[in-house]
Amino acid sequence: MPEPFLQTQAPASVQAPAAPPAAPKADDGISSPQPASSAAPAPAAAPQPAPTFADLLHKALDAFAAAPLEGRDVKERRELRAAVADLYGTRQYAPLWLDDGKPNAAAKSAMARLAHAGDDGLSLDGMPAPVFTQDADGLATAEINLTMQVVAYARQASGSRIEPLRIGRLIGAKPAIPAPSAILTSVAAAGADAGTVLEAFNPPQAGYRALRDKLAELRREMPTARGPIPRGPTLRVGMSDPRVPLIRAKFGLDTAQESASKNLRYDTRVAAAVAHFQKAYGLPASGVLTTRTIAALSGGQPSRLEAELIANMEMWRWMPRDMGKNRIEVNIPDFTVRAFRDDKMVWSNKVIVGKPKTPTPVFSSLIHYVIVNPYWNVPPSIVRKEMLPKLEQDPTYLARMGFETFTRHGHLVVRQPPGPKNALGRIKFIFPNDYAVYLHDTPARHLFNDKRRAFSHGCVRVDEPFGLAQAVFGPDSRWTEQRVERLVGGARHYINLPEPMPIHIEYFTAFVDADNHLQLRDDLYGYTRKVALALGLESRRLQGHEAVSIESRRIKRRRSAQPERPSEFAPD
Incomplete structure (x- = not known):
């Protein structure tokens, strides 16, 4: 049986109970009796002040703080909202961005920057825009x-979108x-400089x-968005199709001399523009208008190169803001080490x-220091995986190879003494880290x-490591390249740096060289692809290693087709 409708008012035949008599008015704690026949009217309620x-x-x-949240990182987003509310609480809820009911100079300046968030590969999509009425x-x-857009921009710009350990367990x-x-206090206080x-x-x-800058340059060269290209048959040079005028418009091929709207021929000029576009989007650069090319031309996804640039910009956010004017940088995908003095590169070599x-x-x-004539203490994992199987087959293996063995706390310790066959070569560079890695020489110079x-x-094995030693000690040090190298062959030597020198082991598959040319490298460990995927970019195409060229400047991807050769006994 259906439930009866709930009544919000008593029926006419039912009298609502009479209201209780008003309490007597207090006067210094004493109530004055009132005649029953002449009760005083209740005082009018005081008007409520308008809310400020x-x-x-x-x-x-x-x-806002209590509103339900869905999706990822709900706890973190809830904490952000609470932190914003707390900040306003400390200000007695005075606005940050309003003066006399109008956006102040800080608001206008901040909104102008937010409008260009995409210039830095940032995204505020899905966030409500501030509309001041x-x-x-x-x-x-x-x-x-x-407020929330300013917080989101600053946090994204600082690297909040990706936890590096999600990309690779060895990204420290x-x-x-x-x-x-x-964020809010510094931006709001800046006024017109917000x-x-x-x-x-x-x-x-x-x-x-x-x-x-290269991202902006690339975007300027991409075809303008003028609506989707309808689907249709594959087009090759010499064919005619009613979609050709749209394609010409996409690439800005319209001219006053030709009636673009009537030119339905898919000619070599159009095919060349399509091939150029295909390269940038990681598609086969055939110049043939395929279904995949039509989808890319119709928009919705960034180009392969654009995704790679944004992913590398994101990995820059992981780097220390102050890397040191004097420093060493190792770029893993470039297989290169560089030394900088006063922010200028003074030495570079292969690694x-x-x-x-x-x-x-x-x-x-x-x-902190370098060691000349180092011992190599073989890591337990290499002893277990590579040496013990050989030792089982040949009990004299370690002695024949020149290794020393002893026990420490009940565990086998294997080390290789200094010498021409030492896996670390003649010198190694020591810097504290959780990974037991360092830079060093190698006897396998080929x-x-x-x-x-x-x-x-x-x-990291360094070519010409004594040149690196000179760069590390500095041009004014008495420890010249020649003096350090003269120590080779004797006892083990420790040489402290005058002051510790920053070293950054980096991973950049895209960078701009000294001649302002964009350089691309193979994604050796797959980190660029994973970053692009985490950012929601079309990253699956980043697995390819095609060379990319854009007419206005040279972009080169270095790649190698050599198969990975078997590891020589270089156990680092």
Whole structure:
């Protein structure tokens, strides 16, 4: 049986109970009796004061903080909302972005920067935009929306979108993410310079800025969006099709001399533009208008090259903001080490890095000293996986190979004494880290002739390591390259640096060289593809290694077709 309708008012035949008599008015704690026949009328209720903007903002923030959340990182997003509400609480809910009910200079400057978030590969898609109206409730909403966009921009610019360990377990880089209160107070206090302060949350390094410039250049050269291209048959040079005028318009091939709307011929000029587009999007650069090319031309996904640039810009966010004017940088996919003095490169050479199965870690540290004529203490994993099986077959194996063995705390310890066959070569560079890796020499010098130099167990082998020693000690040090090299062959020597020198082991598959040419490298460990995927870019195409060229400048991807050779006994 259906439930009866709930009544919100008593029926006419039922009298609502009479209201209880009003309490007597107090007068210094004594009540004066009133005649029953002449009861005094109840006093009129005092008018309630109109809510202030602080009251409205307080109410809106409470509702915002309590609103349900869905999707990923709900706990973190809830904490962000609470932190924003707390900041306003400390301000007695005074607005950050309003003066006399209108957007102030900081609001206008910040919104101008937010409008260009995409220039830095950032995305505020899905976030409500601040719309400042004359309505007080609308102003409160706009205040909160602008606050959350400023916080999101600054946190993304600082590297909050990706936890590096999700990309690779040997990525020790960890970006420093500012608190919402620090972001908001610094940006709002900057007034007309708020946009500049907000932009400064992006990496300051020249390498990052150069990639951002190349991203802008690439986007300028991409065909303009003029609506989707209808599906149809595959087009080759010489064919005619009613979609050709749309394709010509996409690439800006319209001219005053030709009636583009009537030119239905798929000619060599159109095919060349299509081939150029296909290269940038990681498609076969045939110049043939295929179904996949039509889908890419119709928009919705960034190009393969655009995705790679944004992914590398994201990995710059993991780097320390102050990398040191004097520093060492090792770029794993480039197989190169570079030394900088006063931010200028003074020395560069080849390196050998870890195999994909034993990758070189990504992290930053400080070089404290070098060791000439080092011992090599063989890691237990190499003893277990590579040496013990050989020892079982030949009990004299370690002695024949010149290794020393002893026990420590009940465990077998294997080490190789200094000498020409030592796996670490003649010198190694020591910097504290959690991965037991370092830079060092190698006796297997022929491996530097390969282009794809991924042969180690994780350490970095350096070509001409005594040149690196000179760069590390500095031009004014008495420890010249020749003096350090003269120590080879004697006892083990420890040489401390005058002061610790920053070292950064990096992973960049896209960078801009000294001639302002964009250089691309193979994604050796797959990190670029994983970053692009985590950012929601069309990253599956990043698995290819096609050469990419754009007419306005040279872009070159170095690649190698050599198969990975078997590891020589180079156990690092």
